[in-house]
Amino acid sequence: MASLRTDEAETHLVSRSVPVSAPSFRAVLDAAEAPRTVWSAPDEATVVGEGAAATVTADGPNRFDRVREAAEELFSSGDVHAGTEAARPRLFGGFAFHADSAHGPPWEGFPGARFVFPRVQVTYTDDGAWLTVNAVGPDADSEAVEERLDRERERIASLPDAGPVADPPGVVDRRRTTARDDWNASVDAAVDRIRAGDLLKVVLAQALEVDLEAPLSVPDVLERLGDAYPECYRFLVEPEPEPDPESGPESDAAADRPQASFFGATPERLVSLRGRTVETDALAGTTGRGETPAEDEWLAQELLNDEKNVHEHELVAETVREQLAPFASSVNAPERRVKRLATVQHLWTPVTATLSENEHVLSLVEALHPTPAVGGLPPETALETIRDTEPFDRGWYAAPVGWIDAAGYGTFAVALRSAVARGDVATLFAGVGVVEDSDPDREWDEVQLKYRALLDELER
Numbered sequence: 001m002a003s004l005r006t007d008e009a010e011t012h013l014v015s016r017s018v019p020v021s022a023p024s025f026r027a028v029l030d031a032a033e034a035p036r037t038v039w040s041a042p043d044e045a046t047v048v049g050e051g052a053a054a055t056v057t058a059d060g061p062n063r064f065d066r067v068r069e070a071a072e073e074l075f076s077s078g079d080v081h082a083g084t085e086a087a088r089p090r091l092f093g094g095f096a097f098h099a100d101s102a103h104g105p106p107w108e109g110f111p112g113a114r115f116v117f118p119r120v121q122v123t124y125t126d127d128g129a130w131l132t133v134n135a136v137g138p139d140a141d142s143e144a145v146e147e148r149l150d151r152e153r154e155r156i157a158s159l160p161d162a163g164p165v166a167d168p169p170g171v172v173d174r175r176r177t178t179a180r181d182d183w184n185a186s187v188d189a190a191v192d193r194i195r196a197g198d199l200l201k202v203v204l205a206q207a208l209e210v211d212l213e214a215p216l217s218v219p220d221v222l223e224r225l226g227d228a229y230p231e232c233y234r235f236l237v238e239p240e241p242e243p244d245p246e247s248g249p250e251s252d253a254a255a256d257r258p259q260a261s262f263f264g265a266t267p268e269r270l271v272s273l274r275g276r277t278v279e280t281d282a283l284a285g286t287t288g289r290g291e292t293p294a295e296d297e298w299l300a301q302e303l304l305n306d307e308k309n310v311h312e313h314e315l316v317a318e319t320v321r322e323q324l325a326p327f328a329s330s331v332n333a334p335e336r337r338v339k340r341l342a343t344v345q346h347l348w349t350p351v352t353a354t355l356s357e358n359e360h361v362l363s364l365v366e367a368l369h370p371t372p373a374v375g376g377l378p379p380e381t382a383l384e385t386i387r388d389t390e391p392f393d394r395g396w397y398a399a400p401v402g403w404i405d406a407a408g409y410g411t412f413a414v415a416l417r418s419a420v421a422r423g424d425v426a427t428l429f430a431g432v433g434v435v436e437d438s439d440p441d442r443e444w445d446e447v448q449l450k451y452r453a454l455l456d457e458l459e460r
């Protein structure tokens with residue numbers, strides 16, 4: 001079932017934008033009403049969204065089609081003055097990793113798919129910032145939207161200064177979903193299945209729940225992640241504020257339940273589509289950072305020549321090329337290289353393709369997700385292994401997050417190096433590719449290394 005939820009039954013869309021002198025990202029996000037949206041990608045405008053003029057949700061195996069149909073309906077009758085391309089109407093959101101995600105803790109409010117058309121949007125481009133007000137429904141008349149745009153412009157211009165970025169809140173307690181012995185047994189069992197020929201690769205993940213000393217400031221964390229990971233895709237997805245299940249439906253305590261926020265800074269693009277040009281990444285195979293440039297380079301060279309990591313990587317690169325082939329008149333992938341991030345280095349093959357006919361980006365998302373960088377091979381057996389092995393719900397971790405527009409173009413990243421936070425509790429996720437030569441201890445260490453991206457922003 002897909003649903004397009006708007007203020008009213010009809011879906012007439014009105015969107016108005018004006019250039020504004022760039023307000024501080026943190027000040028805008030701090031003052032924004034929920035659900036808040038952030039999207040920031042290399043070579044793309046950064047977007048902060050406030051509230052929802054329309055929400056698209058879907059569950060089940062047909063969720064990609066359902067979202068696409070609802071998006072087409074939403075975008076079908078638009079009265080849009082965007083002024084700049086980056087401020088054109090777009091839906092921001094994503095999907096759960098598994099089609100049958102249970103939406104249990106900490107994933108309450110995160111359905112199989114959910115996209116938001118923000119009520120208010122600030123778009124930061126190289127040529128300055130734009131403020132956009134959107135409305136959907138029969139009451140969405142241009143005059144009312146223009147009046148709101150004036151009011152929002154005044155509000156944005158007089159936002160209080162966000163002050164200095166706060167230090168990380170500090171971690172007081174942590175709980176792992178996976179004990180060391182269980183991890184070793186799971187990796188060994190996966191390796192046995194690989195050696196028996198049932199599997200080629202499976203990505204196994206862990207979750208880490210941390211209690212923070214103070215409620216998390218998502219704007220501060222996103223700002224710091226932007227500084228530390230400029231080459232990554234930063235995102236923030238929030239469900240609409242929901243009632244507390246422990247209090248009655250009419251209770252005031254409902255309003256006190258902390259807002260859930262799913263956010264991260266991921267190095268992995270799942271796919272971007274513009275015109276008929278497709279860009280995607282094969283990213284798999286990991287090592288650490290060195291203490292010196294020479295040590296960094298040594299580690300990078302070792303990674304490029306390491307048989308186990310190259311095998312793990314090539315399974316991904318090959319699969320991505322194969323999955324794009326039916327859509328494409330050409331697929332190009334250069335020699336693999338190393339992507340160096342603040343805490344890790346990865347083997348990376350950027351893949352580009354030209355489509356043989358027009359496609360919606362969600363068709364490509366559906367074809368590619370999950371790549372063997374986060375699922376495995378063969379895909380169905382790997383997914384079954386993940387479900388049987390992992391003692392927690394991946395929710396939206398390692399799943400597609402991004403945006404779509406009226407033309408069916410879009411960009412999606414793989415939601416890695418991510419956490420879902422609610423007040424002073426956060427759950428972090430990280431996984432590793434298990435192949436024939438995997439060693440449980442080394443894979444354990446790699447999971448801990450991948451947690452660093454977010455733990456560094458939470459620990460004092």
Ligand SMILES: C=C(O[C@@H]1C=C(C(=O)O)C=C[C@H]1O)C(=O)O
Nearest residue numbers: 283284285286373416430431433
């Ligand atoms: C699964 C994660 O990362 C993925 C797995 C990698 C690997 O196994 O080497 C590397 C990059 C990502 O494709 C994660 O960060 O949680």
